[in-house]
Amino acid sequence: MHRRPAFSERVIPFTAGDGMRLRLVNVRGPAPPTRAPVLLVHGAGVRSGVFRAPVPANIVDALVARGHDVWLEDWRASIDVPPNPWTLDQAAKYDHPAAVRAVLAETGADRIKAIIHCQGSTSFMMSACAGLVPQVDTIITNAVSLHTLVPAWSRAKLRYAVPVASRFLSYLDPSWGDRPPPGAASVITGLVKAAHRECASTVCKLVSFTYGSGFPALWRHENLGEDTHDAWLPREFGPVPLTFFRQMDRCVRRGHLVAYRHLEGLPDDYTAQEPRTDARVVFLAGELNRCFLPDSQRLSHAFFSRHQPGRHALHILPGYSHLDVFFGERAHRDVFPLIIDELAGTPARHRGDR
Secondary structure (H helix, E strand, C coil): CCCCCCCEEEEEEEECCCCCEEEEEEEECCCCCCCCEEEEECCCCCCHHHHCCCCCCCHHHHHHHHCCEEEEEECCCCCCCCCCCCCHHHHHHHHHHHHHHHHHHHHCCCCEEEEEEHHHHHHHHHHHHCCCCCCEEEEEEECCCCECCCCHHHHHHHHHHHHHHHCCCCEECHHHCCCCCCCHHHHHHHHHHHHCCCCCCHHHHHHHHHHCCCCCCCCCHHHCCHHHHHHHHHHCCCCEEHHHHHHHHHHHHHCECECCCCCCCCCCECCCCCCCCCCEEEEEEECCCCCCCCHHHHHHHHHHHHHCCCCCEEEEECCCCCCHHHHCCCHHHHCHHHHHHHHCCCCCCCCCCC
16 A cells, blocks of 8 residues: 555535535645645545545645645535435535535635536536536536536446336445345346456446446556555445436436426526636546546537637546546556646646647
């Protein structure tokens, strides 16, 4: 295991707009922060700790070393929150605006920055486009933002497998591993184990089935260290409600984010109006992503650029997939300097730029 820096952390509970109890984790180094607060927002069925993998230096290490005040948000999709049938709309309206306000109240800052990933990214961008997080001046979004392009096999699973699974299950859970509960979960796990032969980890195989297409879908094995893949990852995934997959099916059919059910203050179609944010948005995509195709981010960058030409940035990351952007063994050399430069407002050229 890699030796971790000596950081302090404190847990700050906050209440979402609908009353759900959530939390922030504030991470600081020995010296007081000298740069803006940065909010990190995880994806579906994981937790904020997904940004703190046992790699040579994770993104939290890099940000703290740069002088940022780091805040990790556990929103309603976190596996550290009791399972609930969440939707992206609920997170966009109730969770992220409340988290931003809590960071502002704790730090006294007027503006903050955000690094957002996957369904933390889609739901946070929904908040931004609805004008609900005006205090965020820089957003770095990984994998997907407003446009939802997925491989053909993922489209088929959403269209045909999700309705069938919904008859028997309320959640899919990669942490079933080799001991799934009896019934439909056991059948699904057996089929996945039979179809996926890329490694010995049942959790890794179930993650690929749940979230994408590929062997594996969310990372490249060659990018992960043994400690990360074998010892750490199996503890970092948990239940995801079928409500999310039903919403994602609607979005994939349309090619962009749409509401699950109308919530006051949120648009029903997130590409039908100009984004109500003045934040500069930096779009990242792993070139080999098999969860959301890189063209998802290309389309979202083009959408934002039509409204604010020349303001936003797109970086396609060669050799990377989905989550290995954050916990690949070489991400501290290949990816994090790019993120740090973009947060500082000194956009970097990157060999994967398009």
